[in-house]
Amino acid sequence: MGILIDLDKCNGCGNCIEVCPFGLLELVDDKVQVKEGCNFCRACQEACTYDAILIEAAVEEVEVSDLHRGVWVFAEQRNGKIKGVAYELLSKGRELADTLNAELSAVCFGHNVAEASELTGYGADKVYLVDAPIIKGFEEDLYTAKFVELICQYRPEIVLAGATPMGRSFMPRVAARLRTGLTADCTGLEIDLGRRLLLQTRPTFGGNIMATIICSSKRPQMATVRPRVFKKNTPDKERKGQVIKLDFERGGITSKIKLLDFIEDLTERVKLEDTDIIVSGGRGLGKAENFHLLEELANVMGAALGSSRPPVDEGWIPYSHQVGQTGKTVCPKLYIACGISGAVQHLAGMQTSEIIIAINDDPNAPIFEVATYGIVGDLFKVVPMLIARLKGR
Amino acid sequence: MNIVVCLKQVPGTTEVKIDPQTNTLIREGILNILNPFDAYALEEGVRLKERCGGRVTAISMGPPQAEEMLREAISLGADEAVLLSDKAFAGADTLATSYTLARAIEKLGQTDLIICGRQTFDGDTGQVGPELAEMLGLPFVAYVSKIEDINKGMHLQRMVEEGHEIIELPLPAVITVVKEINVPRLPSLRGLAKAKSAPIPVWTAEELAIDMDKVGLKGSATRVVKVFSPQRVNRGEILQGEPEEQVKNLISKLGDAGIV
Numbered sequence: 121m122g123i124l125i126d127l128d129k130c131n132g133c134g135n136c137i138e139v140c141p142f143g144l145l146e147l148v149d150d151k152v153q154v155k156e157g158c159n160f161c162r163a164c165q166e167a168c169t170y171d172a173i174l175i176e177a178a179v180e181e182v183e184v185s186d187l188h189r190g191v192w193v194f195a196e197q198r199n200g201k202i203k204g205v206a207y208e209l210l211s212k213g214r215e216l217a218d219t220l221n222a223e224l225s226a227v228c229f230g231h232n233v234a235e236a237s238e239l240t241g242y243g244a245d246k247v248y249l250v251d252a253p254i255i256k257g258f259e260e261d262l263y264t265a266k267f268v269e270l271i272c273q274y275r276p277e278i279v280l281a282g283a284t285p286m287g288r289s290f291m292p293r294v295a296a297r298l299r300t301g302l303t304a305d306c307t308g309l310e311i312d313l314g315r316r317l318l319l320q321t322r323p324t325f326g327g328n329i330m331a332t333i334i335c336s337s338k339r340p341q342m343a344t345v346r347p348r349v350f351k352k353n354t355p356d357k358e359r360k361g362q363v364i365k366l367d368f369e370r371g372g373i374t375s376k377i378k379l380l381d382f383i384e385d386l387t388e389r390v391k392l393e394d395t396d397i398i399v400s401g402g403r404g405l406g407k408a409e410n411f412h413l414l415e416e417l418a419n420v421m422g423a424a425l426g427s428s429r430p431p432v433d434e435g436w437i438p439y440s441h442q443v444g445q446t447g448k449t450v451c452p453k454l455y456i457a458c459g460i461s462g463a464v465q466h467l468a469g470m471q472t473s474e475i476i477i478a479i480n481d482d483p484n485a486p487i488f489e490v491a492t493y494g495i496v497g498d499l500f501k502v503v504p505m506l507i508a509r510l511k512g513r
Numbered sequence: 514m515n516i517v518v519c520l521k522q523v524p525g526t527t528e529v530k531i532d533p534q535t536n537t538l539i540r541e542g543i544l545n546i547l548n549p550f551d552a553y554a555l556e557e558g559v560r561l562k563e564r565c566g567g568r569v570t571a572i573s574m575g576p577p578q579a580e581e582m583l584r585e586a587i588s589l590g591a592d593e594a595v596l597l598s599d600k601a602f603a604g605a606d607t608l609a610t611s612y613t614l615a616r617a618i619e620k621l622g623q624t625d626l627i628i629c630g631r632q633t634f635d636g637d638t639g640q641v642g643p644e645l646a647e648m649l650g651l652p653f654v655a656y657v658s659k660i661e662d663i664n665k666g667m668h669l670q671r672m673v674e675e676g677h678e679i680i681e682l683p684l685p686a687v688i689t690v691v692k693e694i695n696v697p698r699l700p701s702l703r704g705l706a707k708a709k710s711a712p713i714p715v716w717t718a719e720e721l722a723i724d725m726d727k728v729g730l731k732g733s734a735t736r737v738v739k740v741f742s743p744q745r746v747n748r749g750e751i752l753q754g755e756p757e758e759q760v761k762n763l764i765s766k767l768g769d770a771g772i773v
């Protein structure tokens with residue numbers, strides 16, 4: 121591999137310097153030079169109008185063959201219910217598959233998953249349903265082995281999965297076994313049709329920077345996406361697809377870990393990801409007891425209770441309520457942030473909500489930058505008024 | 514019990530900006546620290562050693578200055594540390610990183626437990642732990658929030674969306690831990706003294722007898738092709754007036770939107 125500048129062709133215009141994501145190009149005596157660290161991403165080559173940049177990438181593309189076709193979505197289920205993120209990914213996957221002129225398939229592991237046939241309504245041409253009692257729960261070792269086997273057999277070019285605790289644990293293992301790339305927590309997916317590449321955009325540095333990532337030399341191209349990042353289409357009940365039932369034959373596949381018990385977190389009666397309204401509190405609440413105020417507001421609105429990280433760290437509310445980079449991603453119709461400053465890590469989990477209301481006494485708090493409606497004021501005054509008025513209706 | 518903890522040195526802040534002129538990350542003036550999530554991995558390793566005996570080895574793949582962080586790890590209770598550093602390792606994605614770490618762990622000899630943090634502060638993928646387990650062919654559990662019992666195997670709590678699972682894990686194995694698992698200690702005076710003089714061997718690609726096609730940029734399946742600042746559109750309206758008025762106004766807006 122190497123990058124070469126054809127000095128006869130380079131006229132020193134500098135177009136390439138601006139596009140290098142790593143700032144490795146510089147002008148020396150009116151000609152471009154490359155510093156060490158190039159990863160041959162070709163951004164400069166595309167920007168050069170003089171064909172002056174030569175990139176030799178012998179090892180690339182060797183393993184990429186026409187044999188890999190189609191887009192796959194891993195449809196995660198728990199207790200027989202398919203998670204919302206699967207439908208969101210199928211809606212996005214349909215777009216990608218149409219651009220590639222390829223098939224879209226859903227893959228579902230479980231036992232008696234009645235909803236599996238509904239996956240076609242969201243765009244799947246095929247549903248591979250692996251149905252067996254032993255994979256009823258999340259048997260991670262069995263999932264990993266079986267999914268690798270299916271990918272080797274059917275050779276999709278793209279595999280998408282939800283960035284849920286399950287997806288974030290077992291997809292890296294699948295990718296490592298296949299020795300292919302995996303991009304975590306993507307917020308944007310597009311296709312470069314010329315090279316049949318998936319352009320995967322994700323936040324890094326806690327959401328301060330966005331990066332676009334490709335996997336050019338290995339297949340499949342794999343990505344995880346957080347719940348509620350993509351919109352779910354309304355299902356088309358008429359849409360026909362094929363449900364292909366596959367057996368789970370153990371042959372050699374064993375599970376090394378054993379699931380002994382499950383302790384449910386009972387404080388979370390309403391699921392944050394599935395509600396229309398979330399009332400969320402931050403450090404501005406001051407102490408645990410003050411969450412009662414928000415609870416009251418949540419009750420009159422039929423809302424669920426969310427939180428920024430400090431209240432969780434302080435032990436005012438359990439972790440399952442945390443919204444943000446290291447908590448849940450939510451996208452309700454209405455998100456009410458009370459006493460939350462709006463740090464990027466928090467915004468990462470809620471900024472796609474349809475309507476955002478911020479109640480904060482600091483007019484410069486960054487939360488106002490994403491808020492649809494802002495009230496600059498003391499939450500201990502504003503929230504009780506809000507409750508009183510809503511109750512009076 | 515032989516325990517290995519995998520640590521990464523990261524920028525001490527995520528408040529990094531992109532230089533609008535060059536479109537690249539401005540890294541100058543940012544101090545490097547031990548990845549905050551890895552502090553819990555290190556602490557858990559040290560606690561297990563205190564409970565069951567054995568050794569804790571801290572390893573890190575990174576540039577030469579990561580040595581500083583490994584000294585910190587020794588001050589916090591690690592018995593020894595190894596730095597994997599080589600120009601050829603630069604530009605590694607999670608696949609190449611986990612491959613390199615795996616070869617180093619094999620070279621260390623018999624290991625019972627490998628502990629990683631749940632994710633890093635900068636890259637934020639959480640993929641190195643599970644990929645490392647595959648590279649070593651070991652069982653794996655992510656998001657461990659408590660180690661309950663150690664006998665033939667371990668009984669652990671794994672954090673999932675709806676609560677906790679109790680899992681039995683045979684050793685040797687790889688786990689990643691969440692911050693709920695412990696409260697990391699501060700360095701001890703003895704630890705600080707030890708950290709100052711401890712030898713920290715640097716293993717290069719040659720010492721690891723590694724397949725050069727599988728490390729660094731060359732061994733990476735993914736490539737970053739563009740970085741940019743996120744766009745935030747300010748669609749907001751600050752409601753004016755006295756609180757009474759603001760609240761009234763707000764409720765009528767929500768009424769218009771069909772929410773209340």
Ligand SMILES: Cc1cc2nc3c(=O)[nH]c(=O)nc-3n(C[C@H](O)[C@H](O)[C@H](O)COP(=O)(O)OP(=O)(O)OC[C@H]3O[C@@H](n4cnc5c(N)ncnc54)[C@H](O)[C@@H]3O)c2cc1C
Nearest residue numbers: 402403404428429444445446447459460461466481482499
């Ligand atoms: C790796 C990493 C991951 C993280 N992950 C997350 C995450 O998932 N989720 C998350 O939320 N954070 C996360 N954080 C933390 C994040 O950086 C912020 O520290 C956190 O979001 C701040 O929470 P806050 O807004 O509640 O508190 P603060 O920033 O302290 O803000 C409190 C706000 O309340 C206002 N206020 C105080 N009193 C009142 C009052 N009486 N009336 C009205 N307003 C009042 C103040 O003006 C202030 O704006 C993470 C950080 C790191 C480093």
